[in-house]
């Protein structure tokens with residue numbers, strides 16, 4: 099795991115978008131794992147801008163989203179399909195047939211989950227998986243006590259998660275109670291995982307996921323087993339971390355990060 103502490107949420111979003119853009123430049127038919135929620139919105143806005151102003155080409159890109167609610171149609175404004183359409187897909191030149199989300203209206207959910215896993219495998223696996231973290235430490239909708247070896251399946255959402263997502267729905271009663279989510283095992287197979295977290299309300303779970311013991315109580319801590327995981331945080335989300343001096347040193351000195359130092363640290367250096 100590597101942790102990059104950015105001076106602001108805006109810089110964290112810019113860095114996240116740039117890492118994804120550079121992945122696409124290096125591999126025009128890249129397979130991207132996408133996340134929804136409030137966290138990635140800024141990074142998606144930047145990717146849309148890079149498409150518009152710098153001709154970032156998504157025509158060969160394939161996407162797989164982490165999860166989708168069960169029981170609301172794709173046309174529902176809060177379905178993750180609709181969120182992706184609004185925030186990103188409608189603003190870039192991606193082919194819709196290359197964008198994948200689980201179907202939360204599928205009559206046979208078990209078959210749908212198996213189909214989703216097979217589609218990821220058939221696409222060659224995920225090159226870079228963008229992730230957020232829930233206020234209970236969840237990764238995608240892998241709620242506490244999810245198996246750290248889990249695959250795509252239906253999960254019941256915790257009351258805390260439903261409360262976290264209620265503002266978008268207007269009321270708690272409107273928030274679906276279940277979702278299809280990639281499993282932790284599925285996420286761990288991605289070739290690169292980028293966990294983006296901004297804001298002080300994420301500080302406790304970032305501490306637990308990054309420096310705490312690996313535990314199914316905080317499913318994001320399973321990223322400690324990921325072969326290549328980059329955690330991008332702003333200062334408030336990094337506030338509880340203990341080893342920040344080391345993380346800052348690595349970002350400031352390791353050659354791998356040289357192309358990104360100005361973008362992240364800019365005039366704050």
Ligand code: PGA
Nearest residue numbers: 135136137230231232238
């Ligand atoms: P958020 O959700 O980006 O809206 O904070 C993240 C998550 O619950 O995984």
